[in-house]
Amino acid sequence: MIPELGRYAFSVLGAWGSSIGLVLIITVISIYRAKVSKAALTALEKQHKGK
Amino acid sequence: MRALLIRELRLALRSGGGAGLGLAFFLIVVILVPFGVGPDSKILAKIAPGTLWIGALLACLLSLDRLFQADSEDGTLDILALSPLPLELLVAVKAFAHWLTTGLPLVIAAPVLAITLSLPGEVYFWLIASLAAGTPALSFIGAAGAAITVGVRRGGLLLSLLVLPLYIPTLIFGAKTATLAAEGGDPMPGLMLVLGLSLFTLALTPFAAAAALRSHLG
Amino acid sequence: MVLRGPNGAGKTTLLRVLAGLIPPQSGKVELRGIALENRDDYQDQITFAGHLDAIKPQLTVAENLRFWADLFDSKTFDQTLQEFRLSEIADRQAHTCSAGQKRRLGLARIAVTARPIWLLDEPTVSLDTETTAQFATLVDRHCAKGGMALIATHIDLALANATELRLEPLSAKARASLPESDPFLTGDWV
Amino acid sequence: MSIWELANPVRFMRLSGRVLPYVSVLTIVFLSVGLVWGFFFTPDDFRQGASVKIIYVHVPLAFLAINIYFMMFVTSLIWLIRRHHVSALAAKAAAPIGAFFTLAALISGALWGSTTWGTYWQWDPTLTSFLIMFIFYIGYIALWGSVDEPDKAADLTSILCLIGSVFAILSRYAVNFWSQGIHQGASLSLDKEENISNVFWLPLVTVMTGVFFLFLTLLLIRTRTEIRNRRITALQAREVL
Numbered sequence: 001m002i003p004e005l006g007r008y009a010f011s012v013l014g015a016w017g018s019s020i021g022l023v024l025i026i027t028v029i030s031i032y033r034a035k036v037s038k039a040a041l042t043a044l045e046k047q048h049k050g051k
Numbered sequence: 052m053r054a055l056l057i058r059e060l061r062l063a064l065r066s067g068g069g070a071g072l073g074l075a076f077f078l079i080v081v082i083l084v085p086f087g088v089g090p091d092s093k094i095l096a097k098i099a100p101g102t103l104w105i106g107a108l109l110a111c112l113l114s115l116d117r118l119f120q121a122d123s124e125d126g127t128l129d130i131l132a133l134s135p136l137p138l139e140l141l142v143a144v145k146a147f148a149h150w151l152t153t154g155l156p157l158v159i160a161a162p163v164l165a166i167t168l169s170l171p172g173e174v175y176f177w178l179i180a181s182l183a184a185g186t187p188a189l190s191f192i193g194a195a196g197a198a199i200t201v202g203v204r205r206g207g208l209l210l211s212l213l214v215l216p217l218y219i220p221t222l223i224f225g226a227k228t229a230t231l232a233a234e235g236g237d238p239m240p241g242l243m244l245v246l247g248l249s250l251f252t253l254a255l256t257p258f259a260a261a262a263a264l265r266s267h268l269g
Numbered sequence: 270m271v272l273r274g275p276n277g278a279g280k281t282t283l284l285r286v287l288a289g290l291i292p293p294q295s296g297k298v299e300l301r302g303i304a305l306e307n308r309d310d311y312q313d314q315i316t317f318a319g320h321l322d323a324i325k326p327q328l329t330v331a332e333n334l335r336f337w338a339d340l341f342d343s344k345t346f347d348q349t350l351q352e353f354r355l356s357e358i359a360d361r362q363a364h365t366c367s368a369g370q371k372r373r374l375g376l377a378r379i380a381v382t383a384r385p386i387w388l389l390d391e392p393t394v395s396l397d398t399e400t401t402a403q404f405a406t407l408v409d410r411h412c413a414k415g416g417m418a419l420i421a422t423h424i425d426l427a428l429a430n431a432t433e434l435r436l437e438p439l440s441a442k443a444r445a446s447l448p449e450s451d452p453f454l455t456g457d458w459v
Numbered sequence: 460m461s462i463w464e465l466a467n468p469v470r471f472m473r474l475s476g477r478v479l480p481y482v483s484v485l486t487i488v489f490l491s492v493g494l495v496w497g498f499f500f501t502p503d504d505f506r507q508g509a510s511v512k513i514i515y516v517h518v519p520l521a522f523l524a525i526n527i528y529f530m531m532f533v534t535s536l537i538w539l540i541r542r543h544h545v546s547a548l549a550a551k552a553a554a555p556i557g558a559f560f561t562l563a564a565l566i567s568g569a570l571w572g573s574t575t576w577g578t579y580w581q582w583d584p585t586l587t588s589f590l591i592m593f594i595f596y597i598g599y600i601a602l603w604g605s606v607d608e609p610d611k612a613a614d615l616t617s618i619l620c621l622i623g624s625v626f627a628i629l630s631r632y633a634v635n636f637w638s639q640g641i642h643q644g645a646s647l648s649l650d651k652e653e654n655i656s657n658v659f660w661l662p663l664v665t666v667m668t669g670v671f672f673l674f675l676t677l678l679l680i681r682t683r684t685e686i687r688n689r690r691i692t693a694l695q696a697r698e699v700l
Contacts, residue, residue, distance in 0.1 A: 003498065003499060003503075003509060003512070004509065005509045005512075006508065006509060007508075008508055008509040008510040008512075008574055009509075010570075011510055011513065011570040011571060011573055011574045012509055012510060012512050012513055012570075014566075014570045015513040015516055015517060015566070015567035015570040015571060016498070016512070016513070016516055016567075018563065018566045018567060018570075019516040019517070019520060019563040019564075019566070019567045020494075020516070022559050022560075022562055022563040022566075023520075023559065023560075023563060023673065025559065026555060026556055026559040026677065027673075027677060029555075030556075030677050030680045030681050030684070031680060033681070033684050034680050034681075034683060034684045034687075037684045037687040037688050037691065038684075038687060040687075040691055041687045041690060041691050044691055044694050044695070045458065045694075048694065053339070054335070054336050054339030054340050055336070055340065057336075058325075058328070058332070058336045061327075061328060061332065062325060062327055062328065065327040065328070124321075125321050125322065125323055125324065125325070126319045126320065126321025126322065126323040127323040127325070129288075129290060129317065129319050129321075129323070130317065130318075130323050130337070130378075131340075132290060133288060133289065133290070133312055133315075133316075133317055134340050134341060135309070135312070135313070135340075135341065135342065136340070192626075195618075195622055199602070199615050199618060199619055200602075203602070203605045203606055203615075204605045204606075205605060206605075209598075209601055209602060209605055212594075212597070212598045212601060213598045213602065213619060215594075216591055216594045216595055216598065216623075216626070216630075217622065217623070217626045219591060219626075219630050219633065219634075220626060220629040220630050220632075220633035223630075223633040223634065223636065223637045224633060224636070227636065227637055241636075244636070248629070255625070256622070259618050259621070259622050262539075262614075262618055263614070263615055263618050266611050266614035266615060266618075267611065268285075268290045268291070269290065269291045269292065269610075269611070451693050452467060452468050452469075452544055453468055453544070453686070453689045453690045453693040454690070454693050454694070454697065455469070456467065456468070456469030456470075457469060458469060458472070458690070
């Protein structure tokens with residue numbers, strides 16, 4: 001079941017780990033920035049409606 | 052058109068112009084290399100073409116950020132844009148003047164510096180030919196980069212970041228021409244490629260630069 | 270014609286639009302029947318001077334003016350040099366000139382292009398009262414010869430027969446009644 | 460509906476908001492299936508051994524990295540010609556994704572190279588081209604960050620993107636002229652039998668589809684953020700007046 005990586009363990013795990021890690025970082029950044037801007041915009045729209 | 056060329060040359064040659072500065076910078080860069088690599092003349096001869104090309108490239112970059120910046124700061128750019136000549140042509144003239152005051156002196160100085168790097172005798176011709184054919188491309192590509200970064204925050208730094216990758220093809224073809232000659236290969240195809248690249252940038256980049264400048268005016 | 274109005278009213282913007290440096294957001298610009306889009310013919314009629322003098326300090330006064338004269342295909346270089354009393358400082362480098370002299374050189378550039386319509390943005394900045402008066406005479410003379418000048422200014426120039434156009438910044442109410450052109454403000458967002 | 464209707468920010472927000480959940484689900488499904496399949500249920504290559512597993516992350520990311528640049532080229536062109544704001548913002552939104560994918564492709568490629576070529580880095584045309592592309596991405600992002608007026612920034616970055624594309628192609632030829640490569644050609648042509656067998660091909664295509672949907676998801680999220688930020692600045696500007 002668990003693949004036998006042998007002497008390639010470092011490079012295979014490293015490549016998978018770094019790739020998935022980088023992809024996760026950009027995903028988290030994107031979602032975080034979306035959250036921030038959405039919250040800011042909602043607050044601003046509400047303020048406008050209130051006037 | 053001639054008026055602009057004359058003015059650009061005058062400005063570069065008067066005090067505070069970039070012409071002498073670029074040349075001095077080229078000198079320093081090339082002289083630093085043996086200090087870093089060691090005085091072994093065999094190694095120096097091998098890396099001489101690349102060193103001279105990279106030196107030329109950096110020296111060219113040095114004076115680029117003033118190409119449009121000065122004109123933008125004192126309002127000249129507005130008036131130039133309204134002159135009867137098309138902006139594309141004016142950009143081309145300015146880039147050509149930049150080559151005359153920066154690129155051409157480097158081409159002339161390169162063989163003298165090549166002596167210090169013990170470049171083999173038969174390579175001189177090809178090195179000068181490749182520099183003469185390739186440095187116009189550096190000025191014209193640089194003009195597009197300079198036009199994009201006029202008045203931009205940290206424009207000078209950004210200019211290097213944007214322009215240096217664009218220099219890669221010119222550097223490769225140019226340095227390879229001289230290297231091929233040094234290794235006894237046929238350097239002609241390399242030289243033709245440098246020349247082709249120069250003509251290509253000559254035709255293409257003024258349009259990009261003019262478009263960028265127009266965007267800055269608005 | 271004199272453009273007056275507080276900061277932010279849009280004097281500079283209007284001049285730059287008329288000069289063809291900024292495309293108009295809406296509406297049309299036309300000069301004596303020639304549309305702004307017809308660039309070459311349109312720009313043959315106008316000359317523009319912004320806040321800045323477009324003077325290169327390393328060049329002499331004559332070299333500065335000569336360049337603009339050549340670029341705009343002008344034949345009146347010598348005449349202009351005299352008219353603006355620049356002959357005696359013609360060989361001085363521009364950075365040694367006083368602010369007033371520089372401004373005179375900047376205005377000489379406008380005259381040397383020999384275009385009928387002048388678009389001037391704050392032309393009297395850093396001029397003393399005497400030079401300002403001289404400048405006013407100059408504009409009057411240009412207009413008397415059938416020319417036209419559109420001048421944005423803060424001070425009263427005392428021109429002979431000027432019409433004044435006042436620009437006011439839009440009030441919030443007037444702005445709200447305008448059709449919104451920004452696509453990020455139009456439409457149903459919520 | 461014409462595609463140009465998406466150029467209107469409001470319509471784009473509405474439609475992208477509706478599409479986003481589906482695309483995210485597709486991303487998760489394809490990526491988890493493909494990655495698990497590729498890692499646990501594929502055989503070793505008879506020559507490369509287990510190191511062949513790197514293909515499942517390296518190739519999809521590299522493939523997307525190039526195509527994101529191409530997408531930016533197209534959207535930049537659309538902005539310059541038709542001046543649709545969403546198009547320019549999509550290019551802006553795509554650049555960081557492209558930069559991260561390129562970096563991931565470079566790192567995974569270096570680790571793969573260390574096993575098959577015995578070295579982390581070779582000045583090979585393909586590797587060099589990717590490095591140049593990475594620098595382009597960085598410059599492009601930096602330029603967006605340095606210009607305050609949004610329309611001007613869109614103009615300048617679009618022009619840069621077009622010049623960059625031309626020179627990227629030139630660089631590609633130049634590096635071929637400069638050095639003979641050791642990198643294998645792209646093994647993803649349609650006549651797949653000739654290149655790699657089904658056991659590797661199918662999981663690879665699954666991951667690739669997943670990465671494509673991931674890009675789409677991120678692109679939508681980021682473009683929506685950019686549009687929102689533009690609206691925030693527009694509203695604030697109106698308030699000041």
